[in-house]
Amino acid sequence: MEILLAIIVGLLYASGIYMMMRRSLVKLIIGLILLGNGANLLIFLVGGLVKGNPPIIPEDANKMEGLYADPVPQALILTAIVISFGIQAFAIVLLKRAFAVIKVDDIDKMNTTDQNL
Amino acid sequence: MSESLLMIPLLWQMAYALLLIFCWQIPQYHRIVSIFGNAIGVGLSALLFVWVKDKGIQVLNAGGWAAPYGISFVADAFSAILVLLTSIAGLAVSIASTNTLLDRRIHFGYFPVFHFLLAGLIGAFIAGDLFNLYVWFEIMIISSFVLLSLGGLKAQLEGGVKYFTLNMLASVIFLTAVAVIYGLTGTLNMADLSIKMAAVDNKILVRIAGIIFLVGFGIKSAVFPLYSWLPASYHTPPAPVSAIFGGLLTKVGVYAMARVFLLIFPEDPFLNNLFISIAILTIVAGGLGAMMQQNIQRLFSYLIVCHIGFMVIGLGLRTEAAIAGMVFYMIHDIIVKTNLFLVGGLVYQIEGHWERRHCGGLYDRYPWISFLMAIPLFSVVGIPPLSGFWPKISLVLAAFDVKQYWALGAILLGSFLTLYIIGVLWIEVFWKQRKNEPDQVDFLYYKNLLAKDKFSLVFPLVLLGAVSLYIGFGAESIQKLSQQIAKDLIHPETYIRAVLP
Numbered sequence: 041m042e043i044l045l046a047i048i049v050g051l052l053y054a055s056g057i058y059m060m061m062r063r064s065l066v067k068l069i070i071g072l073i074l075l076g077n078g079a080n081l082l083i084f085l086v087g088g089l090v091k092g093n094p095p096i097i098p099e100d101a102n103k104m105e106g107l108y109a110d111p112v113p114q115a116l117i118l119t120a121i122v123i124s125f126g127i128q129a130f131a132i133v134l135l136k137r138a139f140a141v142i143k144v145d146d147i148d149k150m151n152t153t154d155q156n157l
Numbered sequence: 158m159s160e161s162l163l164m165i166p167l168l169w170q171m172a173y174a175l176l177l178i179f180c181w182q183i184p185q186y187h188r189i190v191s192i193f194g195n196a197i198g199v200g201l202s203a204l205l206f207v208w209v210k211d212k213g214i215q216v217l218n219a220g221g222w223a224a225p226y227g228i229s230f231v232a233d234a235f236s237a238i239l240v241l242l243t244s245i246a247g248l249a250v251s252i253a254s255t256n257t258l259l260d261r262r263i264h265f266g267y268f269p270v271f272h273f274l275l276a277g278l279i280g281a282f283i284a285g286d287l288f289n290l291y292v293w294f295e296i297m298i299i300s301s302f303v304l305l306s307l308g309g310l311k312a313q314l315e316g317g318v319k320y321f322t323l324n325m326l327a328s329v330i331f332l333t334a335v336a337v338i339y340g341l342t343g344t345l346n347m348a349d350l351s352i353k354m355a356a357v358d359n360k361i362l363v364r365i366a367g368i369i370f371l372v373g374f375g376i377k378s379a380v381f382p383l384y385s386w387l388p389a390s391y392h393t394p395p396a397p398v399s400a401i402f403g404g405l406l407t408k409v410g411v412y413a414m415a416r417v418f419l420l421i422f423p424e425d426p427f428l429n430n431l432f433i434s435i436a437i438l439t440i441v442a443g444g445l446g447a448m449m450q451q452n453i454q455r456l457f458s459y460l461i462v463c464h465i466g467f468m469v470i471g472l473g474l475r476t477e478a479a480i481a482g483m484v485f486y487m488i489h490d491i492i493v494k495t496n497l498f499l500v501g502g503l504v505y506q507i508e509g510h511w512e513r514r515h516c517g518g519l520y521d522r523y524p525w526i527s528f529l530m531a532i533p534l535f536s537v538v539g540i541p542p543l544s545g546f547w548p549k550i551s552l553v554l555a556a557f558d559v560k561q562y563w564a565l566g567a568i569l570l571g572s573f574l575t576l577y578i579i580g581v582l583w584i585e586v587f588w589k590q591r592k593n594e595p596d597q598v599d600f601l602y603y604k605n606l607l608a609k610d611k612f613s614l615v616f617p618l619v620l621l622g623a624v625s626l627y628i629g630f631g632a633e634s635i636q637k638l639s640q641q642i643a644k645d646l647i648h649p650e651t652y653i654r655a656v657l658p
């Protein structure tokens with residue numbers, strides 16, 4: 041299972057970066073989303089995969105027994121998902137505005153701010 | 158309970174941002190409320206600074222959960238001085254933002270977002286937990302995206318797309334590094350990491366994590382070859398926005414690098430050499446880039462890149478003297494770079510454009526304002542006794558001590574390039590005879606502004622100039638402070654003991 045997840049994380053990063061390197065604005069957003077998901081899945085993966093053992097102390101015990109799931113990565117992912125959700129919403133609005141004003145969908149042509157008059 | 162005082166500058170800014178959001182309908186009061194809030198914010202940060210200096214490192218564990226499990230906020234002298242400088246720069250910029258020229262932006266929530274930006278910066282400086290640092294970084298950059306693109310001009314949106322993309326990429330890379338670190342050690346508390354990272358057997362993976370961090374923070378702090386977003390975007394928003402970006406956003410990247418590499422990562426000669434090489438290239442690339450620029454704000458943007466190199470060199474040399482130089486340079490740079498962009502804004506208001514070759518005769522027309530502008534311009538060059546001179550001495554001496562002659566050469570070359578660039582700028586903008594060109598019809602020139610607008614453009618220069626002169630003339634106290642900070646950064650035992658009693 042770990043191997044499979046590791047491959048998926050790699051694929052998400054690779055395809056995210058590939059999409060960001062395309063010149064279209066829409067592909068840029070898709071790339072960002074894929075990258076964000078890759079990072080979240082990576083955090084989930086490094087926490088260690090444990091099935092069916094929630095980090096809850098049984099009523100008749102006073103400490104954790106055996107192998108239990110690490111709750112921290114899930115809290116981290118939750119935060120990261122919320123942040124990336126907000127950012128993606130902003131990105132869509134920003135790129136829509138940019139397209140409406142600049143009227144090109146080609147990042148290579150957005151070079152007026154780099155020109156030295 | 159008293160330790161929760163360290164959150165007050167942060168909570169003050171957040172509460173202020175929320176207050177301003179609730180006052181959305183009455184934007185005419187935003188200006189005065191924001192100035193008042195930032196003035197109190199400077200007072201609170203000064204209290205925090207004095208308090209940390211007297212009592213040593215202050216730690217707050219959120220929710221009362223003890224250190225490695227809960228989220229800690231830590232204020233040592235390094236954090237406290239940066240919080241204080243952030244508040245001072247914030248006050249100056251909020252005065253500069255009261256200009257009626259920004260009216261439309263203020264109606265669209267300029268000030269609430271500005272206070273969120275300050276809150277994000279202060280939070281990043283006092284975060285004691287890597288993931289918490291990531292969250293504050295996000296708050297900071299989301300606010301900066303909004304400030305950059307608020308206004309919706311073509312250049313702003315183009316610059317905004319570049320700025321947004323690269324900074325988002327940096328955040329994802331930072332998050333990846335956090336994941337790798339968590340996988341290696343199972344903790345995210347910086348003090349705890351400092352102990353556990355030294356014990357990790359897999360040195361290669363530690364080094365790889367270090368490089369991922371370096372790329373993430375390198376994009377944010379604009380080092381070679383990751384700086385291209387900065388000169389493409391920093392000149393597009395109005396001057397006060399550029400000022401707060403130029404003064405603080407790259408410096409928070411350098412702060413994060415210093416924190417992570419001095420506290421968490423064990424010393425690694427490979428990483429040190431990497432830092433020094435990157436820094437040398439950054440200085441050369443930024444300096445040469447700045448020489449070519451006609452647009453004054455773009456010129457200053459390249460100077461930011463150039464001077465980030467000085468700080469990264471200090472980090473790469475990793476001796477006490479070098480770190481002290483880096484800290485002093487950071488203190489000087491935050492104030493001076495904020496001031497430089499405000500100077501650029503004032504020149505724009507006087508001349509009606511940013512092109513330096515069409516400027517001229519400023520000294521003839523406005524001798525007093527020229528004098529005020531001379532303070533940051535010559536401080537950034539480092540003409541003694543102004544503030545840029547002293548940290549460079551520390552850095553040069555440190556480079557001599559460890560026989561890093563390439564680094565030494567780069568520091569001298571960088572200073573020389575800056576001298577040349579500012580010299581040419583001074584001659585062109587201030588001394589050259591101005592060609593008599595007809596005024597643009599629909600532009601509100603400085604000479605036609607109302608007195609209160611003139612005040613809002615000039616007063617921040619007075620304020621920041623005074624701070625900058627204090628740093629220059631009171632260099633002894635700042636140097637002592639920097640050395641103390643450097644000692645604590647190089648030997649993090651006090652920090653670790655404060656967080657994990």
